[in-house]
Amino acid sequence: xxxxxxxxxxxxxxxxxxxxxxxxxxxxxxxxxxxxxxxxxxxxxxxxxxxxxxxxxxxxxxxxxxxxxxxxxxxxxxxxxxxxxxxxxxxxxxxxxxxxxxxxxxxxxxxxxxxxxxxxxxxxxxxxxxxxxxxxxxxxxxxxxxxxxxxxxxxxxxxxxxxxxxxxxxxxxxxxxxxxxxxxxxxxxxxxxxxxxxxxxxxxxxxxxxxxxxxxxxxxxxxxxxxxxxxxxxxxxxxxxxxxxxxxxxxxxxxxxxxxxxxxxxxxxxxxxxxxxxxxxxxxxxxxxxxxxxxxxxxxxxxxxxxxxxxxxxxxxxxxxxxxxxxxxxxxxxxxxxxxxxxxxxxxxxxxxxxxxxxxxxxxxxxxxxxxxxxxxxxxxxxxxxxxxxxxxxxxxxxxxxxxxxxxxxxxxxxxxxxxxxxxxxxxxxxxxxxxxxxxxxxxxxxxxxxxxxxxxxxxxxxxxxxxxxxxxxxxxxx
Numbered sequence: 001x002x003x004x005x006x007x008x009x010x011x012x013x014x015x016x017x018x019x020x021x022x023x024x025x026x027x028x029x030x031x032x033x034x035x036x037x038x039x040x041x042x043x044x045x046x047x048x049x050x051x052x053x054x055x056x057x058x059x060x061x062x063x064x065x066x067x068x069x070x071x072x073x074x075x076x077x078x079x080x081x082x083x084x085x086x087x088x089x090x091x092x093x094x095x096x097x098x099x100x101x102x103x104x105x106x107x108x109x110x111x112x113x114x115x116x117x118x119x120x121x122x123x124x125x126x127x128x129x130x131x132x133x134x135x136x137x138x139x140x141x142x143x144x145x146x147x148x149x150x151x152x153x154x155x156x157x158x159x160x161x162x163x164x165x166x167x168x169x170x171x172x173x174x175x176x177x178x179x180x181x182x183x184x185x186x187x188x189x190x191x192x193x194x195x196x197x198x199x200x201x202x203x204x205x206x207x208x209x210x211x212x213x214x215x216x217x218x219x220x221x222x223x224x225x226x227x228x229x230x231x232x233x234x235x236x237x238x239x240x241x242x243x244x245x246x247x248x249x250x251x252x253x254x255x256x257x258x259x260x261x262x263x264x265x266x267x268x269x270x271x272x273x274x275x276x277x278x279x280x281x282x283x284x285x286x287x288x289x290x291x292x293x294x295x296x297x298x299x300x301x302x303x304x305x306x307x308x309x310x311x312x313x314x315x316x317x318x319x320x321x322x323x324x325x326x327x328x329x330x331x332x333x334x335x336x337x338x339x340x341x342x343x344x345x346x347x348x349x350x351x352x353x354x355x356x357x358x359x360x361x362x363x364x365x366x367x368x369x370x371x372x373x374x375x376x377x378x379x380x381x382x383x384x385x386x387x388x389x390x391x392x393x394x395x396x397x398x399x400x401x402x403x404x405x406x407x408x409x410x411x412x413x414x415x416x417x418x419x420x421x422x423x424x425x426x427x428x429x430x431x432x433x434x435x436x437x438x439x440x441x442x443x444x445x446x447x448x449x450x451x452x453x454x455x456x457x458x459x460x461x462x463x464x465x466x467x468x469x470x471x472x473x474x475x476x477x478x479x
Contacts (some may be wrong), residue, residue: 065422065455066394073392073444075385075437077320081311083331083365083376085301089273092294095119095266102284104298110271117269117282117297124264131257138253142246149239156232163225170218177211184208275302278374304370309341309363309378312351318359320384321346327363329380334371341365343382385437390444393419393433397456398443402428417443420457421450428457 097119104116187204190196279299282288288295309329313321327341345362363380365372397419417435420428436444450456 062461063422063426063428064458064461066397066458068445068450068452068454068456069392069442070389070452071392071442073387073390073437073439073442074383075320075439077313077317077382077384079311079313079317079361079380079382081309081361081363081378081380083307083309083372083374083378085278085304085374086306086308087273087275087302088278089275089300089302090296091116091269091272091298091300092296093119093266093269093288093290094294095124095263096287096289096291097123097267098287099282099284102282104271104277104280106277106280108277109275110277110300111274112271114271115268116271116277119267119269119288121264121267124260124267128257128260128264131253131260135250135253135257138246138250142243142250145239145242145246149236149243152232152236152239156229156236159225159229159232163222163229166218166222166225170215170222173211173214173218177208177215180204180208180211269297271298271300273300273302275300276304301374304374305367307365307367307372307374308344309365309380311361311363311378311380311382312358313361313382315350315357315359318346318361321361321382322384326383327380328383329363329365329378331372331376331378333373333376337371339365339372339378387437387444390436391450391452392442393445393450393456394458395438395441395443396458398433398435400457400459419450421454422457431456 099117100120101118102116103118104110104114108116110116184201184204184207187196187201191198191201277298278301280297281295281299282297288297309327321343323343323346325343327343328338329341330338341364343361344364347360347362349360351358351360361382363382365378398417400420402420415435416433418430418432421431423429431449433448433450434446436446438444
């Protein structure tokens, strides 16, 4: 390093040479503190801003304006939803088992009654055979009971015939007893008068006693036969009851057989409607278990040429939606293409998600070219009202109000409002209006002092300086 020279000789690294004087004061470098430079910059910026504000304090504001025009305006409600088939049918299984055949896949066109899958029928065929055997046994049992009824009926008829015969014999014996008693009494009177012998009397008495015994025997036989008839009647009643029981058993076995046949038929999964398979949930060899809820094997859309959009409309907008209103909607699958439909149903059940209430509005969606697919997201615009030739002002003009202007005498609403129109002097003038249909950017003027071509104030812009530019606040002077 080269050291500077002084009048007293060269400097060393640690100061002047021994024996020489120090550097004079006028040759020393003066160093200012850093904060003085920052303070100078702040003062310069403040001076520039103050000068700009004083120069523009009295400048007139500049206005942004828009024209009053005549044209069409449409009031609409926006909503989003999902494209769905009008009718979807879930095809399930009513029996449990293993899928042995799978005859339909995604996008398969099916007809009503067409076989789409089959569950292994071996177990159900065994159940049908067992039920058929039980039914045959029950039917044989009813024939046995019917034969027992016939036999009991014959026994009853025989018992009744025997009873009738005994009763006839009893009546005959009673008649003989009456004659024997009369003869005995007459013979006894003759014997008492001496006109009959003792042997005649004894013979008459014996005949009477024999007739009496015969009557008593036949009377006892009648009682016994009556008991036999009652027993036969009871046997017949029991046999008839057995027939009724056997008949009920046959009906029960018949129902079991029919149930087994139905379960066997349920192993054939068929399409319940004409349509297109849009979902398949099983594979061949998979086991399905039918318990309280039938497992869904396929989902069939009945007609994809007529779709619908299930749109969620906010509770604040649902009051403007009516059945029959025209709807235009788009889907992300076809950018730039608009589809047309109509409101066909407004469902009254609210849908609440995180305290947000919406209502399901069903929109028809004709789909002749099958462009719309189930599940597409649709952005719908429901046309609430339309005007073909209306006087229109920008919506922004209704929100403008000069800072120094007096407040309006009537508060603004959806039916009334006011705009400010620049007069010949370039100053805004208030124009009260009665409003109609709005599409969000333009509003229909139903009544008010406005004409096509009037310029309405939309807002104010910052006034410019005399030179047309804001002074630069660049770096200050270098020190």
